[in-house]
Amino acid sequence: MRWTLQPKPDASIIKKLSQALNVDIIIASLLVQRGIETFDQAKKFFRPSFEDLHDPFLMKDMDFAVSRIEKAITQGENIMVYGDYDVDGTTSVALVSSYLKTLYTQIATYIPDRYDEGYGVSYKGIDYAHDNDISLIIALDCGIKAIEKVAYAKSKGIDFIICDHHRPGDQLPDAVAVLDPKREDCDYPYKELCGCGVGFKLIQALAVGQGQTIKDLVPYLDLVATAIGADIVPVTGENRVLAYYGLQVINTNPRIGFKAMISNVNKESLTITDVVFIIAPRINAAGRMKHGLHAVNLLTEENMETALQYAAEIELYNSERKDADKKITEEALTQIQSNREEGKNTTVVYEENWHKGVIGIVASRLTETYYRPTLVFTKSGEKLAASARSVKGFDVYNALDACSDHIEQFGGHKYAAGLTLLEEQYESFKQKFEEVVSSTIDKKLLVPEISVDMQIELEQITPKFYRILKQFGPYGPGNMTPVFITKELKDTGYAKCVGADEKHLKCRVEKNGKTIGCIGFNLGEKYNLIAKEQFFKAVYTIDENEWNGEVSLQLKLKDIN
Known part of the structure; x- marks a missing residue:
């Protein structure tokens, strides 16, 4: 592992921000490292607001997309909402189809079969639309390179609206509208939306014509937050606002399908990390092992009993996925070694x-x-x-x-x-x-790199410090969980290897009279570096450990030396 300490920001900017916010130098320094240098920028960071979302009509072709959908509704056309089979695609389809169904009934959903049709827009999907008298397809999280397929659809009298976030090729498809902030000719201020985020901007634009405000769309944000986490897009700017409020929906009033999926999860509130490791793999498992439409059905279901049945099926797919993943990984490692x-x-x-x-x-x-x-x-x-x-x-x-x-x-x-x-x-x-x-x-x-934000001492890790750190979330690319380094640590004598094959390291470290518990996943082999009261340095994040109803701060070790 390479440990790379981030350059220390300008001390005068840190001091000024520390005084403006009435926070300590460490917190101010972490903020400046994230590009936050003023009181107003800090306010936007700590208190994300719907006012910070951009006007959806700033996106190239949004006006064309909205007027084509409104025309389809007025003229009684059949509309198909089409999306990829991963988390971003299935949440996008659930989002746009469920919103459109509040305006209009003639809405079909379509997810391509991973094995029969492959990724993206398929000829089979277009033929299905043609056979079912569908004259408008809204493609989500795919389509930016589907030049021939969109032309094929056009020859059959089917229009396309593309909502994508992947990089375009040299040519764009001949669609009624191509919504993609990564288009070179698109001046939309935020370029890092996921597919579901682009879908959300579409329904935000449609809502304007319905006299609705952003508040009316809040219930859809659980889907957007899940896609942001699963698709590993930056959790900055607009994505941060959408993820922040989406997590609130997940934790206070999630859709029935989410309730069914997390009914056995024993956690007071879910973080974006929990969404990535608990909800996303289950949604993904449907498309990986069976069919992505199972995920859409669960995410749009309104009856709890039916949703619990769907969730149980998806749990089974996830279990099969884990077995296949483990077996193939072992075979691949053997192939590489030989x-x-x-x-x-x-x-x-x-x-x-x-x-x-x-x-x-x-x-x-x-x-x-x-x-x-x-x-x-x-x-x-x-x-x-x-x-x-x-x-x-x-x-x-x-x-x-x-x-x-x-x-x-x-x-x-x-x-x-x-x-x-x-x-x-x-x-x-x-x-x-x-x-x-x-x-x-x-x-x-x-060589794997651990990017370290700064060096701190154990006595600086207090409950108040951690409370402020928690407000830095939701974390993700562009706003990663802060990583710290402390030198000259010593184990208090109770270090041990734990877990299957003793792969993990558990210890309690001490410096200058302050002690704190630590867990180091997959660091069991480094036990010898801390045994016998040797001094060592560690890089870590800080989190909470709950044991027998007691909650205490702990260091989550990333590496030791």
Whole structure:
């Protein structure tokens, strides 16, 4: 692990902010590191407001999208809400379809089958629309590269509205409206919305014509917050406002489907991290193991009994997903170890029988293990399909773009992408991908980095300090949980390895007469560094530990040295 201490911001700015907010220097310094330098900026950060949301009509083509939907409703057309099978796609479909159903009844939903149709807009989906007299498709979280498919739909008399957040190619589809803040000609002030966020801007624009305000749309924000967390978009600007209020909905008045999913979760309130690790995998499991429409059905269900049945089915899919994920990860690790080629800057594995629904998770696990840009391939019909994951700081989308001569189709983001290619292209692609990554990656990115905000002492960790830190949430890219370093720590003598295979480290550390409990997940092998009263330094986050009804602060160790 590389420990990188963030540069210390300008001391005069920190002091000024500390006085303006009446907070200590550490809190002020953390804020300045996040680009917050004034009282007003801090107020926006700590008290997110709906007033900070942008006018949806600032998004290019929004006026076209709204007038086409209003025309469809006036003329009694059938509308299909179409979305990808992951969390962002299924929450988007649930969001837009449930809102439209409050205005109009002739709304169908469609999620492509991961195995039969693959990612994005499909010919099969368009044919289904044509067979069912649907003349308008609203595509969510996909479609920005569907040039041929949108043209095919047009030839059948079907219009498209695209709501996407992926990077466009050189050409845009010939749709009635293409809503994507990443369009080069789109002046929308915030570029980092997820697919469900773009869908939310669409219903926000439609609400204007209905005489509704943002307050009328608050119940939909549980879906938006879940998508923001699951899609790993920055939790800054508009996303922070949407996530903040969405979490309030999840914790106070969630939709029936959420209630059913979290009915067995014994937590007073869920954080964005809980949403990512508890709700998102279950929504995702439907599309991975069965069909994404199961997730949409659960998220739009209004009867608790039915929702509990759906949730139980999805729980089963999630359990199957975990088993498949574990098995394939083990097989992939074995394959890598037996083919280990020294000096490689990429990890690329392939097995034709691997479950297509979990290769993305496996790619993430391999990236964690070997810390290389990673691709996991499986057979998908006549072609090979892969999920790509990257390491912090390296743009895998650009790397794939440089290999496009060997690829049939690809799309995605900086850190995660998907692609398909012909089987005979596999070896040449693999070679080219290694060449591209090797010639463009900064080698230090191949060593995992822990970014440390600042050095503090144990006596500075007080309940008041932690209460303010909690208000920095919701956390995520662009606003990560603060990481601290403390030097010359000593274990009080009770350190031990815990958990299955004694993989985790539990201890209590002391410095200058102050002690505090610690847990270090997957740090069991570092026990020898702290045994026998040796001094050591640690990087950690701070959280609460609940034990026998007692709540105390603890250090969540990320690494020790």
